[in-house]
Amino acid sequence: MSEIAKIELGGTTYEFPVIEGTENEKAIDISNLRAATGYVTLDTGYKNTGATTSAITFLDGEEGILKYRGYPIEELAEKATFIEVAYLLIYGNLPTVTELETFRSNITKHTLVHEDMKQFFEAYPAKAHPMGVLSSMVCSLSTFYPESLDPNRSPEAKDLTILRLLAKLPTLAAWAYKNSTRHPFMYPKNEFDYCKNFLYMMFAMPTEEFKVDPVVVDALNKLFILHADHEQNCSTSTVRIVGSSQANLYASISAGISALWGPLHGGANQEVIEMLEKIHADGGDVDKWVLKAKDKEDSFRLMGFGHRVYKNFDPRAKIIKKACDDILTKLGVNDPLLAIAKKLEQVALEDEYFKARNLYPNVDFYSGIIYKALGIPTEMFTVMFAIGRLPGWIAQWKEMTENKEPIGRPRQIYTGVVLRQYVPIEKR
Ligand code: CMC
Numbered sequence: 199m200s201e202i203a204k205i206e207l208g209g210t211t212y213e214f215p216v217i218e219g220t221e222n223e224k225a226i227d228i229s230n231l232r233a234a235t236g237y238v239t240l241d242t243g244y245k246n247t248g249a250t251t252s253a254i255t256f257l258d259g260e261e262g263i264l265k266y267r268g269y270p271i272e273e274l275a276e277k278a279t280f281i282e283v284a285y286l287l288i289y290g291n292l293p294t295v296t297e298l299e300t301f302r303s304n305i306t307k308h309t310l311v312h313e314d315m316k317q318f319f320e321a322y323p324a325k326a327h328p329m330g331v332l333s334s335m336v337c338s339l340s341t342f343y344p345e346s347l348d349p350n351r352s353p354e355a356k357d358l359t360i361l362r363l364l365a366k367l368p369t370l371a372a373w374a375y376k377n378s379t380r381h382p383f384m385y386p387k388n389e390f391d392y393c394k395n396f397l398y399m400m401f402a403m404p405t406e407e408f409k410v411d412p413v414v415v416d417a418l419n420k421l422f423i424l425h426a427d428h429e430q431n432c433s434t435s436t437v438r439i440v441g442s443s444q445a446n447l448y449a450s451i452s453a454g455i456s457a458l459w460g461p462l463h464g465g466a467n468q469e470v471i472e473m474l475e476k477i478h479a480d481g482g483d484v485d486k487w488v489l490k491a492k493d494k495e496d497s498f499r500l501m502g503f504g505h506r507v508y509k510n511f512d513p514r515a516k517i518i519k520k521a522c523d524d525i526l527t528k529l530g531v532n533d534p535l536l537a538i539a540k541k542l543e544q545v546a547l548e549d550e551y552f553k554a555r556n557l558y559p560n561v562d563f564y565s566g567i568i569y570k571a572l573g574i575p576t577e578m579f580t581v582m583f584a585i586g587r588l589p590g591w592i593a594q595w596k597e598m599t600e601n602k603e604p605i606g607r608p609r610q611i612y613t614g615v616v617l618r619q620y621v622p623i624e625k626r
Pocket of ligand 1: 464
């Protein structure tokens with residue numbers, strides 16, 4: 199017999215169904231709560247609220263498990279390409295050889311952005327943060343494809359928007375960087391694969407032959423896979439909630455990019471490197487900074503530590519830490535920040551404060567050190583995260599529209615003044 203949850207209010211007992219996912223996660227379905235009882239639930243920050251059912255990504259925070267469409271992240275990061283993983287997330291299964299070839303070649307057909315968009319870049323100051331530029335540019339894409347404004351068009355039309363986004367995001371991201379250096383924009387080279395093409399547009403110069411170490415391409419591929427989806431996190435929930443109003447996909451993804459930018463979310467990777475640099479410049483006294491992080495009077499937090507869901511370890515961080523050692527060794531990079539990061543991790547993991555709160559390094563703790571070794575400038579770190587997360591955002595948006603989910607619209611408990619009378623300005 200299926201489980202029932204009972205809530206007693208004012209002497210009456212109400213029953214609510216319990217639903218169970220394929221990984222045995224349980225939820226009390228309270229969708230009928232207000233209609234039945236007049237009450238709503240209160241859960242600031244949605245710490246205990248399941249906003250949807252989803253068949254895309256499974257995450258077990260206690261056990262440190264992450265799977266995309268049933269495939270463990272460890273296996274995908276080791277064996278797959280980012281484009282394969284993007285296909286898997288968006289369409290539900292790993293592609294066959296033909297499906298992958300078609301997907302890849304369709305993406306390369308759309309890597310150019312409209313020439314008029316170049317003028318937008320030129321109007322930004324050189325110091326503009328690339329996440330601000332990227333979010334605006336992605337929303338601007340909707341103005342070039344007015345037919346995309348109706349997200350309920352045919353599946354073929356949806357797929358075209360999806361391909362355009364996957365194809366153009368690296369171009370827009372690389373151009374945001376080129377603009378900040380006032381260097382000429384490099385047009386995409388479609389003979390290169392997704393990651394290599396991005397590195398080409400970032401680092402190539404028209405006057406020089408472009409060479410890139412395959413270690414760098416592989417590292418980027420791995421990092422993008424690790425970022426590709428993470429179920430109902432802040433930016434993904436943003437994409438779903440914006441999309442639920444039937445705003446177009448470009449607008450929804452642009453909103454996701456803005457949500458990702460915050461230092462508590464994807465922006466943490468930039469903050470981690472800046473923190474490590476500060477500790478290094480300050481003499482490298484790790485204990486002093488751990489003390490600061492524990493001090494409730496001090497706003498400093500150990501960036502790259504802690505996670506809303508992972509309370510044991512972040513499986514992405516485990517893979518990234520190992521990759522960090524391997525990549526730096528292969529590239530012959532000796533970064534003093536890596537030693538500080540390892541010391542910081544060691545001290546924090548042995549500290550009662552961090553142990554009691556289950557605070558462990560998250561995906562952002564070591565990823566910045568890898569991005570730095572790959573030559574990616576610090577302000578571009580969160581942009582890298584956004585490129586990696588794009589297939590996940592798209593998959594979640596697609597699932598939401600296909601399931602015909604209603605508009606996202608939480609309730610609140612009002613705590614303001616009950617009633618006041620308007621007083622004319624001269625009498626206030
Ligand atoms: N340094 C010091 N104390 C911390 C930290 C930290 N990084 N993270 C959490 N705490 C403490 C916090 O002060 C609180 O202590 P107390 O119980 O005494 O009040 C306790 O741990 C619980 O923290 P919380 O802020 O209530 O937890 P949350 O689930 O709301 O926040 C978090 C999760 C990731 C926002 C938070 O851990 C944090 O700010 N970490 C640093 C930023 C960061 O690395 N963000 C990237 C997250 S992973 C990438 C992604 O997917 O976005």
